[in-house]
Amino acid sequence: MHEMSIAVAVVEQVEQAAREHGAVAVEAVRLQVGELAGVVPDALDFCFSLACADTVLAGAELTVEAVPARARCAACATEWAVGMPPDLCCPRCPGVAGELLTGRELQILDVRWAEEPALARADQEG
Amino acid sequence: MCRTVDLQQAVLARNDGSARELRAALTARGTVAVNLLSSPGSGKTALLELELGLARERAVPVAALTADLATENDATRLGRSGVPVKQVLTDGLCHLEAVMLAGHLDGWLPEPTRLLFVENVGNLVCPASYDLGESLRVVLASVTEGEDKPLKYPTAFGLANLVLVTKSDLAAAVDFDEAGFRANVARVNPGVEVLLTSARTGEGVGALLDRALAVLEGAPVHQPVMGRPSAGHTHSHGQVDTHSHGPVDTHGHAPVDTHGHAPVDTHSHGLVDRH
Numbered sequence: 001m002h003e004m005s006i007a008v009a010v011v012e013q014v015e016q017a018a019r020e021h022g023a024v025a026v027e028a029v030r031l032q033v034g035e036l037a038g039v040v041p042d043a044l045d046f047c048f049s050l051a052c053a054d055t056v057l058a059g060a061e062l063t064v065e066a067v068p069a070r071a072r073c074a075a076c077a078t079e080w081a082v083g084m085p086p087d088l089c090c091p092r093c094p095g096v097a098g099e100l101l102t103g104r105e106l107q108i109l110d111v112r113w114a115e116e117p118a119l120a121r122a123d124q125e126g
Numbered sequence: 127m128c129r130t131v132d133l134q135q136a137v138l139a140r141n142d143g144s145a146r147e148l149r150a151a152l153t154a155r156g157t158v159a160v161n162l163l164s165s166p167g168s169g170k171t172a173l174l175e176l177e178l179g180l181a182r183e184r185a186v187p188v189a190a191l192t193a194d195l196a197t198e199n200d201a202t203r204l205g206r207s208g209v210p211v212k213q214v215l216t217d218g219l220c221h222l223e224a225v226m227l228a229g230h231l232d233g234w235l236p237e238p239t240r241l242l243f244v245e246n247v248g249n250l251v252c253p254a255s256y257d258l259g260e261s262l263r264v265v266l267a268s269v270t271e272g273e274d275k276p277l278k279y280p281t282a283f284g285l286a287n288l289v290l291v292t293k294s295d296l297a298a299a300v301d302f303d304e305a306g307f308r309a310n311v312a313r314v315n316p317g318v319e320v321l322l323t324s325a326r327t328g329e330g331v332g333a334l335l336d337r338a339l340a341v342l343e344g345a346p347v348h349q350p351v352m353g354r355p356s357a358g359h360t361h362s363h364g365q366v367d368t369h370s371h372g373p374v375d376t377h378g379h380a381p382v383d384t385h386g387h388a389p390v391d392t393h394s395h396g397l398v399d400r401h
Contacts, residue, residue, distance in 0.1 A: 002221055002252035009137050017133055031137070036352060038255045038281040071351070085277040086284065087313050088351050096316035097351045104352060106255075108133040 006039060006106070007047035011057055014111055018056045025121075026060040027114035034105035035069040035084055059118020069103025141256055144224035148231075148259030151397055152242070157235070158342045159242045161260035163282055165275075166248030168268040169292040171200045172325035173334070174243055178207035180335055187238045191230060192245040193222050200245065210236050221252035224259050228397075235397045241338050250275075254282040262341050264334070268293040269302035276310040284314040284352035288337055294322040294329055315350045 014029055029048075033039050041064045048062045069082045075095030082088060088097040114121065136142065152159055164170050174190060181188040189210040192200040201213030214230050216222070227244065235242065244260065246253040265286035267275045270293060276283035283289065289311050297304065308320050319337075323330030341347055 002255055005219075005221075005223070005252075006137055006255075009140060013133070013135050013137070013139070017131065017135075021129075021131060023129075036281060036284070038251065085280045085314060086352075088284075088316050089313055096312075099354060100351055106137045108135045108137060110130050110132045110134075112130045 002038075003040060003043040004047040004051065007044060007051040010048065010108060011051045011055055013108060014057055014060075015055055017111060018113070021113065023113040024056065025114040025117045026057045026111060028061040028063060028112040029057070030063045030065060030109040030111075032065045032067055032105045032107040032109050034067045034103040036082075036086060036100070036103040037106045039106060041066070056117075059121070065109065067102050067105045070101045071097035071103075072099045072101055074098025138255065141224050144228060145257035145259040148224055148228045149261065151228075152259060153261075155237070155397060156342075157239050157242055157397075158262065158338060159244055159258065159260040160262045160264060160338050161244050161246060161253075161258050162264050162266065163246050163250065163253050163286075164248060164266035164268075164292075165250045165271065165279075168248070168266050168271065169325055170245050170248065170266055171203055173266070173290070173292055173323055173331070174245055175203060175207060176325055176328065176331045177243065177335055178204060178209045178211075180331055181241065182207060182209055184335070186240055186335070186339065187236075188241045188243065189236060189239045190243040190245065191227070193247045195220075195247065204245075210234075210239070216247060219247075220249050221247050221256055222258055223256050227258050231397050240342055241335075250279040250282040254279070254285055262287050262338055262347060264288045264290055266290045266292050267307070269297045270300050273303040273307035274310060276307070276314050280314045281352070283311055285350050286315060286318055287347045287350070288334075289315070289318055289320045290330065290334065291320065291322045293324060293326075295324040295326045297322075315352070318348050318350060 010029065010031065014026060018026065033041060044064065045062055052058050052060055069086055070079055071082050071088055072079045073090035073093060073095045074097065076090065076093045078090055078092045079101065080091050082103065090096060162170050162174065178188055178190060190204050191212045191214060192204060193214040193216055194200060195216055195218055198213045201211050204211040212230060212234055244258060263286050265282050269291060291307065311318060311320055321330050321333050323334065
């Protein structure tokens with residue numbers, strides 16, 4: 001299960017950004033995950049919570065924005081949703097996809113910093 | 127009050143950066159890496175045994191690195207060919223990553239090595255997401271696995287530069303639908319070459335070595351649609367990772383070098399055996 005490796009990579013990059021921005025805590029991380037990125041969002045969510053422990057991300061929420069896969073035909077420029085499993089053969093002509101427009105994203109979109117760590121936030125809310 | 131920052135960073139930027147460095151370092155020393163991906167039991171090791179033997183017959187300097195979660199069985203088998211072989215135990219990790227591979231090659235990869243075969247962990251899911259710095263990614267499927275394998279594992283087959291069918295000698299016995307398999311491969315990876323191989327009869331063994339040697343000579347490699355950068359592809363906007371020299375496997379799965387060579391400084395990516 002490589003979702004743990006991916007979760008750790010996300011945490012490391014957010015930690016680096018936190019140091020650069022002088023942030024002390026993270027409230028939420030938004031990820032873009034393409035349909036063909038080979039990532040299972042539920043597994044990633046589970047691994048993310050584990051990977052965040054004892055870091056500036058402790059208690060942070062992960063939001064995954066799914067991106068459907070779309071391709072463009074090299075011959076007739078038709079664009080289509082390739083589906084899963086993907087079909088990269090053009091639905092309109094005998095051509096094939098010249099380009100995958102979307103669907104391979106695995107990207108941190110943005111991070112929302114918090115003023116204080118999750119534990120302090122929970123205490124206040126409680 | 128909360129502040130939000132746009133990061134727009136590719137999650138695998140560190141691995142991809144390390145892979146680019148490793149590919150450049152290998153290219154600079156005249157070595158082509160071949161990344162072999164398949165499910166467990168598809169016959170990677172059996173085919174690789176023959177490839178290494180044939181390379182030796184043809185006096186092509188080759189080396190092989192084989193990754194498993196446990197046992198040195200594959201290194202023992204491959205080592206009989208007489209070429210340099212290294213076993214990597216991943217300590218439970220289901221795939222290789224570029225930094226890990228660079229660490230294992232550093233100080234070990236003999237000079238000269240023209241072809242480096244990397245036998246990835248037997249798994250068609252996770253290894254597909256990690257560029258190892260290879261110049262030829264080969265995905266294998268045996269005839270016993272069914273013709274719909276490319277549809278079940280579209281990322282692995284969709285990113286292959288070459289697809290091999292193994293155990294072709296068993297095709298008739300298991301009613302392997304070759305045309306169906308080829309159609310399924312074409313659906314996820316239009317234009318990729320599919321070669322039939324058999325470690326029992328030797329079919330296709332020379333063909334794989336020939337393809338790898340052609341890459342070494344600069345022949346163009348099939349570029350899968352799924353692997354081509356697109357104008358709308360957000361990966362291309364990912365900021366350059368300046369931390370890709372990280373010497374450690376940051377996942378806590380320190381790969382064990384069972385031959386007792388401590389993973390050496392990977393900052394340099396100096397791949398020549400200095401011992």
